[in-house]
Amino acid sequence: MSKLSSILKSEVELPQSKQLVLNLLCTNNHVADQYAVFFKSRGLTASQYNVLRILRGQKGKPANLSTIQERMVHKNSNAGRLIDKLLIKGFVERNQCEVNRRKIEVRITNSGLQKLLDIAPDLEKIEEYGVRNLSIEEIKTLNSLLEKLRT
Numbered sequence: 686m687s688k689l690s691s692i693l694k695s696e697v698e699l700p701q702s703k704q705l706v707l708n709l710l711c712t713n714n715h716v717a718d719q720y721a722v723f724f725k726s727r728g729l730t731a732s733q734y735n736v737l738r739i740l741r742g743q744k745g746k747p748a749n750l751s752t753i754q755e756r757m758v759h760k761n762s763n764a765g766r767l768i769d770k771l772l773i774k775g776f777v778e779r780n781q782c783e784v785n786r787r788k789i790e791v792r793i794t795n796s797g798l799q800k801l802l803d804i805a806p807d808l809e810k811i812e813e814y815g816v817r818n819l820s821i822e823e824i825k826t827l828n829s830l831l832e833k834l835r836t
Contacts, residue, residue: 716815723811727804732762733771737801740777740793747780747790776800 699707720731729737739756740748754764768791771777776797780790816824 719811719815723808727800728774729800729804730767732757732759733767733776734801734804735759735762736764736767736771737776737793737797740791741798741801743792745792747792749788749790753791771797 717731724731724734735758736753739753750764750768753768754760754762757764768777768779768789772779774796776794778792778794780792781788819827
């Protein structure tokens with residue numbers, strides 16, 4: 686019985702393509718669960734972390750909600766709600782655009798930048814641990830194959 690079969694509690698022989706899709710889904714859930722536990726212990730969600738990284742990448746320039754939304758890993762996340770929660774935590778600041786009053790501009794605060802710095806070493810350990818059974822060549826190949834699947 687394969688590891689996938691034991692996860693699914695099934696002895697039915699599946700076509701390779703279906704096994705691949707199910708393996709991807711199971712692996713995604715496994716990784717997402719690990720990240721959820723990690724970020725929760727640090728007072729964030731994975732989506733909030735994603736927003737902070739996007740804003741850090743702006744290098745001090747503001748980003749509007751649509752820019753944040755289009756750069757997010759999870760496109761179905763509610764960027765406005767995430768910004769509200771990060772605002773309460775003091776990790777971002779939100780202002781009305783002076784040129785277009787209907788536009789909201791968001792910047793990461795020093796507190797938000799510090800939060801990213803604080804969690805970076807532990808996050809790196811989790812990421813390294815997650816791929817510990819793969820060689821560098823296998824990681825490169827898997828990255829290439831996953832990108833190929835998305836195109």
